[in-house]
Amino acid sequence: xxxxxxxxxxxxxxxxxxxxxxxxxxxxxxxxxxxxxxxxxxxxxxxxxxxxxxxxxxxxxxxxxxxxxxxxxxxxxxxxxxxxxxxxxxxxxxxxxxxxxxxxxxxxxxxxxxxxxxxxxxxxxxxxxxxxxxxxxx
Numbered sequence: 001x002x003x004x005x006x007x008x009x010x011x012x013x014x015x016x017x018x019x020x021x022x023x024x025x026x027x028x029x030x031x032x033x034x035x036x037x038x039x040x041x042x043x044x045x046x047x048x049x050x051x052x053x054x055x056x057x058x059x060x061x062x063x064x065x066x067x068x069x070x071x072x073x074x075x076x077x078x079x080x081x082x083x084x085x086x087x088x089x090x091x092x093x094x095x096x097x098x099x100x101x102x103x104x105x106x107x108x109x110x111x112x113x114x115x116x117x118x119x120x121x122x123x124x125x126x127x128x129x130x131x132x133x134x135x136x137x138x
Contacts, residue, residue: 003061003136004028006101007041007094011065014093016084020077030068036125037069037077039085044131060135062112065094067128074126075118082114082128095132107135 001009004027011017011025017039018025024038044062065085069077087093089111097109112131119125 001102001104001138002027003046003059003104003134003138004041004043004063006104006106006136007063007065007134009101010094010097010099010106011039011041011085014084014087016087016093017081020081020084037067037071037081039081040066040068042066057137058107058135059137060133063132063134065130065132067130068125070125074124078116078126078128082130085130086111103138105137107137109134 008025008027021037021039024035026038026040028040028042030038030040042064044064046059046061049056049058049060067078067081067085069081071077085093086095089096091097094109095111098107110133112133115129117127
């Protein structure tokens with residue numbers, strides 16, 4: 001299992017998230033004719049921690065979670081999805097969570113930043129893009 005698949009699996013287990021997007025949580029890309037609101041998770045970068053004797057076994061992956069809405073109130077809907085993804089910061093959502101997903105041992109999910117954008121032309125989508133560092137062993 002990849003770290004992105006593990007994060008998707010974790011988000012699918014958060015009832016506050018699935019109440020808003022159902023099963024529309026995607027790994028890497030949205031479907032071409034996708035239905036919104038939805039979430040996309042993608043890997044931005046990854047570092048394997050090392051010392052002079054070799055790898056320490058812990059990997060730090062930077063991920064981006066896009067919460068996207070194209071409804072009558074896309075700003076509020078996308079922000080609500082992002083809030084559910086974030087959770088209370090102590091593990092009710094993704095941020096602050098630690099645990100096992102399949103063969104992946106997630107040691108920590110730490111916030112790294114958040115941005116918002118609106119595509120007012122063709123798509124008319126509002127997007128909240130949240131970055132996080134995931135420290136894990138696999």
